[in-house]
Amino acid sequence: MQVLGFNEFSILERLDLSCNNLSTLEGLKSCVNLKWLSVVENKLQSLKGVESLSKLTVLNAGRNILTSMDEVKSLTSLRALMLNDNDISSICRLDRLSFLNTLVLSRNPIQDIGKSLAKGKSIAKLSLSNCQLQTIGLSLISCVDLKELRLAHNRITLLHVELAHNAKLQILDLGNNMIRKWSSIKVISNLHDLKNLNLQGNPIVEKSNLAVKVHRKLPSIRIFNGHPIESTIADPNLSKETILQNPDKEAGSKEEKSKRKKSKKNEKLETEVIDDRDSSFVDIIVSKNHEEPEESEKKISHRGDLEVKKDSGLVAVLQKQKKAKRKHEVKGSATLLVEKEEIGMGGPSLWDS
Numbered sequence: 001m002q003v004l005g006f007n008e009f010s011i012l013e014r015l016d017l018s019c020n021n022l023s024t025l026e027g028l029k030s031c032v033n034l035k036w037l038s039v040v041e042n043k044l045q046s047l048k049g050v051e052s053l054s055k056l057t058v059l060n061a062g063r064n065i066l067t068s069m070d071e072v073k074s075l076t077s078l079r080a081l082m083l084n085d086n087d088i089s090s091i092c093r094l095d096r097l098s099f100l101n102t103l104v105l106s107r108n109p110i111q112d113i114g115k116s117l118a119k120g121k122s123i124a125k126l127s128l129s130n131c132q133l134q135t136i137g138l139s140l141i142s143c144v145d146l147k148e149l150r151l152a153h154n155r156i157t158l159l160h161v162e163l164a165h166n167a168k169l170q171i172l173d174l175g176n177n178m179i180r181k182w183s184s185i186k187v188i189s190n191l192h193d194l195k196n197l198n199l200q201g202n203p204i205v206e207k208s209n210l211a212v213k214v215h216r217k218l219p220s221i222r223i224f225n226g227h228p229i230e231s232t233i234a235d236p237n238l239s240k241e242t243i244l245q246n247p248d249k250e251a252g253s254k255e256e257k258s259k260r261k262k263s264k265k266n267e268k269l270e271t272e273v274i275d276d277r278d279s280s281f282v283d284i285i286v287s288k289n290h291e292e293p294e295e296s297e298k299k300i301s302h303r304g305d306l307e308v309k310k311d312s313g314l315v316a317v318l319q320k321q322k323k324a325k326r327k328h329e330v331k332g333s334a335t336l337l338v339e340k341e342e343i344g345m346g347g348p349s350l351w352d353s
Helices: 070-074 161-165 186-190 210-217 229-234 254-274
Strands: 014-016 036-038 058-060 080-082 102-104 125-127 148-150 171-173 196-198 289-293 324-329
Touching (some): 210 229
Parallel strands (some): 014 036, 036 058, 058 080, 125 148, 148 171, 171 196
Antiparallel strands (some): 289 324
């Protein structure tokens, strides 16, 4: 399906074309004033058609079949780029995107970051979870404002000393990699602002007193492996996934059953949030007061107001939801990891607009 009928909409600034079976975006060339565009979950093999959208600040093209991202190189106003769940194997040079703050490329067959972020000084959030990375090397040395880095579910065995240049890091997710010993990641001792560290799913978590060592090396850590650091020190098993992987074992008491139920729920939340926070930067777009949709509400509204579609990475303005659990205010990075409901959740994403 093609995008048709937009020739008369040159003043259009926001457009949601999610879930429309689109195969091309070339019909958008005349929408020169677009600032926000979502084309999540279509059948796009290319982003051809967006090159002329010079005012675009947010582009979400997650869940398509893209093999390249070259078309975004000319989008010099871009601040947030989400291309998760595609078939992109290499990251193009983003030198001209000097305002880019958030880059999400999770679940793409990317093996190397290369020099794509050689001028990525403004990037605060980077997600490359579920790719095929084996090393980071010098690729992030220029990302001096990086605060949130998600590299879960890759093949990383060590962190090079150059990571020390990312001194502002507050959230580092290395879950489910191949890290075996502390000496392989000792560079994180230099990350004095780090508040949330995840090493779950790595061989290193089997080491005794790991939480104690982390706390000693990094006094700033508040959350380790999805739990408050003090709790993990008191009970080292909290940081090991194995305690959450035997749901059929009979509990010895009602209290133990209740604990197991809560643990399973927390495990699900941690897996979804720590390893998959592609839509967590809604701070940049969401209105200040809105209602949070329940998990069952996954449809895109046809009334003109937009909703967040779970796992799609869609950034949206929520005007009204029929079902809501509670109202809350969007918070910036100043409130990082201070609320109880965020404990074990990997922390909120960072967006300093």
